[in-house]
Amino acid sequence: MHDCPAACQLLARVRDGKIEKIEGNPKGPTNLGKICARGQSALFRTYNPDRLKKPLIRNDPGQRGSFAGFTEASWDQALDAVASHLKKLISEGRIKEVAMIGGWAVCAFHEPLLKAFAETIGTPNAIGIPGGACYFPKAFGWSTAIGVGAHSQILTDYENIKYLVVIRRNFFGSISVVHGTRAGQKIGNYKLVVVDPRFSETAAKADLWLPIRPGTDLAFLLALINVVISEGLYDTDFLRKFTNAPMLVADDGSPLTAGTDAAGKIKYLVWDLAQNKAVKHEEAILPALEGEFTVGDKKAKPVFQLLKEKVADYTPEWAEKITGIPAATIKQVGIEFGKTRPAAVDTGWHDPKYKNSVMTWRAAAILNALVGGLIKDGITITGVGSTATPPSDVKEESVMRMWGTKQGVAMASKGFTFQGFLDAIEKGDPYKISTVFLFSTNLVMTGPDSTRWKNAFKKLEKVIALDIYPIDTVLYADIILPEHTFLEKDDLLFGMTYAPVVGFHTRVAAVQPLYDTRHIIDIVVGIVKRLGEDYYNKFWVNYAKELRAADPQAMGAKLKDAYEKEGVRGMRKVQASARNLDVAKLESEGLIVVKDAVTLRKEMIQKTLNGQLLTPSGRIEIFSFALNNIKAKKGYQPYWDPIVAWAEPEVYGKADGKTTFYVVYGRVPTMTHTATADEPFLSVLTPEFKRMAWINRSVAESLGIKKGDKIKLISVETGASVEAVAFPTDLIREDTIWVSSDFGHKSEALHFTKFGVPYHTLTGVKADPVAGGIMSQEVVVRVEKA
Amino acid sequence: MVIDLNKCVGCGACVMACIAENRREQAFKAIAEGLPALENFKKRTYVNTYIVGTYPNVAVYYTHMICQHCENPPCVSVCPTGASFKTKDGIVLVDKTKCIGCEYCVQACPYGARFWDPYLRSIDKCTFCEHRLEKGMDPACVTTCPTGARLFGDLDDPNSAISKLVNSGATTVFKKEEGTKPKVFYILPMRKR
Numbered sequence: 020m021h022d023c024p025a026a027c028q029l030l031a032r033v034r035d036g037k038i039e040k041i042e043g044n045p046k047g048p049t050n051l052g053k054i055c056a057r058g059q060s061a062l063f064r065t066y067n068p069d070r071l072k073k074p075l076i077r078n079d080p081g082q083r084g085s086f087a088g089f090t091e092a093s094w095d096q097a098l099d100a101v102a103s104h105l106k107k108l109i110s111e112g113r114i115k116e117v118a119m120i121g122g123w124a125v126c127a128f129h130e131p132l133l134k135a136f137a138e139t140i141g142t143p144n145a146i147g148i149p150g151g152a153c154y155f156p157k158a159f160g161w162s163t164a165i166g167v168g169a170h171s172q173i174l175t176d177y178e179n180i181k182y183l184v185v186i187r188r189n190f191f192g193s194i195s196v197v198h199g200t201r202a203g204q205k206i207g208n209y210k211l212v213v214v215d216p217r218f219s220e221t222a223a224k225a226d227l228w229l230p231i232r233p234g235t236d237l238a239f240l241l242a243l244i245n246v247v248i249s250e251g252l253y254d255t256d257f258l259r260k261f262t263n264a265p266m267l268v269a270d271d272g273s274p275l276t277a278g279t280d281a282a283g284k285i286k287y288l289v290w291d292l293a294q295n296k297a298v299k300h301e302e303a304i305l306p307a308l309e310g311e312f313t314v315g316d317k318k319a320k321p322v323f324q325l326l327k328e329k330v331a332d333y334t335p336e337w338a339e340k341i342t343g344i345p346a347a348t349i350k351q352v353g354i355e356f357g358k359t360r361p362a363a364v365d366t367g368w369h370d371p372k373y374k375n376s377v378m379t380w381r382a383a384a385i386l387n388a389l390v391g392g393l394i395k396d397g398i399t400i401t402g403v404g405s406t407a408t409p410p411s412d413v414k415e416e417s418v419m420r421m422w423g424t425k426q427g428v429a430m431a432s433k434g435f436t437f438q439g440f441l442d443a444i445e446k447g448d449p450y451k452i453s454t455v456f457l458f459s460t461n462l463v464m465t466g467p468d469s470t471r472w473k474n475a476f477k478k479l480e481k482v483i484a485l486d487i488y489p490i491d492t493v494l495y496a497d498i499i500l501p502e503h504t505f506l507e508k509d510d511l512l513f514g515m516t517y518a519p520v521v522g523f524h525t526r527v528a529a530v531q532p533l534y535d536t537r538h539i540i541d542i543v544v545g546i547v548k549r550l551g552e553d554y555y556n557k558f559w560v561n562y563a564k565e566l567r568a569a570d571p572q573a574m575g576a577k578l579k580d581a582y583e584k585e586g587v588r589g590m591r592k593v594q595a596s597a598r599n600l601d602v603a604k605l606e607s608e609g610l611i612v613v614k615d616a617v618t619l620r621k622e623m624i625q626k627t628l629n630g631q632l633l634t635p636s637g638r639i640e641i642f643s644f645a646l647n648n649i650k651a652k653k654g655y656q657p658y659w660d661p662i663v664a665w666a667e668p669e670v671y672g673k674a675d676g677k678t679t680f681y682v683v684y685g686r687v688p689t690m691t692h693t694a695t696a697d698e699p700f701l702s703v704l705t706p707e708f709k710r711m712a713w714i715n716r717s718v719a720e721s722l723g724i725k726k727g728d729k730i731k732l733i734s735v736e737t738g739a740s741v742e743a744v745a746f747p748t749d750l751i752r753e754d755t756i757w758v759s760s761d762f763g764h765k766s767e768a769l770h771f772t773k774f775g776v777p778y779h780t781l782t783g784v785k786a787d788p789v790a791g792g793i794m795s796q797e798v799v800v801r802v803e804k805a
Numbered sequence: 806m807v808i809d810l811n812k813c814v815g816c817g818a819c820v821m822a823c824i825a826e827n828r829r830e831q832a833f834k835a836i837a838e839g840l841p842a843l844e845n846f847k848k849r850t851y852v853n854t855y856i857v858g859t860y861p862n863v864a865v866y867y868t869h870m871i872c873q874h875c876e877n878p879p880c881v882s883v884c885p886t887g888a889s890f891k892t893k894d895g896i897v898l899v900d901k902t903k904c905i906g907c908e909y910c911v912q913a914c915p916y917g918a919r920f921w922d923p924y925l926r927s928i929d930k931c932t933f934c935e936h937r938l939e940k941g942m943d944p945a946c947v948t949t950c951p952t953g954a955r956l957f958g959d960l961d962d963p964n965s966a967i968s969k970l971v972n973s974g975a976t977t978v979f980k981k982e983e984g985t986k987p988k989v990f991y992i993l994p995m996r997k998r
Contacts (some may be wrong), residue, residue, distance in 0.1 A: 040829070042949070053818075053951040054818065054822075055817075199951055203812060203952025207811065222865075223814070228861070689817055699843055700843065701821075704821065717860070748856065749856065749859050771836075
């Protein structure tokens, strides 16, 4: 399995102890035996001369930010140094000053380890960055409707879709090759509408490209909802059976609930047209979707009626003014969407971009529900989604949660607001963070206001970094602990992502480690062990707990025993046995499917009909109980309207396309975050124009900017600026500038990186009011020649 | 081989697969030499991007360069040593022990599919992954293509999927006027501007 968020299943061909070639695993349901340029080049990662090859220690914090002053150390020396620092903090009662920050690699594969480590030593401050910086706002938007919504949990049914609207993503040009593979093999089978301010790799394959004003996708979707409803193109049967669209809501806005069932799901009343009275949804024969009814002393309307009234003003003409997309086009798309089955708005993948990100994806879910494009068709729930539990709350005294709460983030309890570490490091607010563990994260490039992170890291007492490359952020460490590449290690058992099946996959070492590196689990265990027997034993129970074992004590003991005998491989055997998986098959094929696509879909349809989804009511929620709770606590704002509403992005109306511009970022098909920027061949395979800042050709002409000119993008809000090479092009709106977020490394220890735009110099430290996302496209810039 | 340019998303998987499969040892040498060597690294197949139109009526097309394995290969007839030859299955190859590096073939090829490999000290080019075909596998680029844009098969078998596709008239060849009779066929992108 690739060490990439797409987690493609791979096979490595090895000869004489050396990797010759990587292929897609033909048995893998995630990537269907196909792999992209990143997967193909992954063997060069293992043999990249720039890799971290031995533990490194440096005693002069003044040299942070450079690769100077390190001396090679043995693992004993390095782990002793880490453990003695932790012991000191423990003995001084300062262990909460430790923050553990995980990048995508940890978030995708080893978050339980990170959390168990933190819990064991006694700090509440451990979080993966991708929650706030990548997926949670989008995931939460979907989950308000269907209970799940992360990229691993939902999947567009590309095999059968006939009409697909894509917003805020680029599946043919990004890391989501697992979606691009499915969608790409069916090009021509479906009408593809791509809504994007720039002409992306996905737009290049579209039947219709709609260059929308940045941040206004929500208005576009609302107008589509308006058209589908006003033209009568919605699926009443689906809305009645699968959703809470018939739920009665009193005129004060409160739903008519009727207690909870044994599973804790909220029961509610609908108006049964057959019996002409209000009954529980499951008791109704023909629930009303429209009208107004009197129940006791209350006047109440079905949710669908409220939705219809709410979107009545969101006409295509209204949306044209906001989005810049002609009303006639919106109407045409709305009618086609409503008349073609199955139709869907794509799942998306990454979106922490705007203040309205949560509501945007909620609108996508509602539009899909209107045409039956949720769970049954269109957007399906993956194996990982089918077994998901809601993200757990972090400790109240964690910096992330305290900061999020202070910002008024409704979902602050989830702790995804890693942005809060900045205040803690710089000002001791709410308390001091003195020590940071960086688990393969590149915050000095990808953290919002990246310059602030650089300065913050310089102030710390101790910085410890785990990685395979000396990327920019690793240069801020005092102790560097080098990891194996994925081809050199066995790994734990992971749920199979991005596939419409339930299954498990793993990694089996293709070659022996080339250098004096270690597995991330070996590194953490090595540290914990040095803290003493108590910590060591506690760690295994915590680890079992984080791996969601039913009996953490028993499982912890088993994992410990297996690890001591056989290392990570032994742990995987324990995990596999607990799930009754054939260990030999798992190790030889790398994966096991336990439930096929047809069975899984049937099961999810049945779960929805039975009211067993992860939503509070167990059904698809056209009225969200989760958002209604936020409304109850914080008062009404369109950003958490329980049904759906237009909510502006911060940048709305702030760029004129003459001197000020919106900035949007995106990926290129050859890079996976900033982590692949030093892959020798990927670096040169990436066309130069994709490293440049795209600016509309006619606008560039009027500004006297030519291709290759050095320009400065200057944030109107903060004055922060970044240098870029200009690429005047017809592939972008007049009021928008596009950059890739994958380039711009400065680390002198990387020898294969090339120029780019270190975009996050421009972003401010923000949090969207619902999910706490970093609002990474809430940026308006001026452009100057450098 | 058929390359469906409608399905190509320009991701470069084919290019990378080919390097890993066929030019791995040269690649390691280039990595050791550093970034400039990588910039000049020759590829047996690559993808070009073309941007056309004026905002908002624009399109992006990709074209694929690869040896066309011509039925009448000009590279073979100009080779003074017989290093360039065509196999009985129609694959055009270079016998590296016979190649003297005169580069006549590089000049003769209308498709720019051949190059001097400084590491091997020979002309190098696409072999349709002959070594994989022998094992019943597809060429590396075909196997990996995420969207299935590259198709491979036996043109001598009228019932093969590729023969049917070529015979359907959906495909075309590049530089037909050269009389080379290429065995790489393209499905051209439909213009959608």
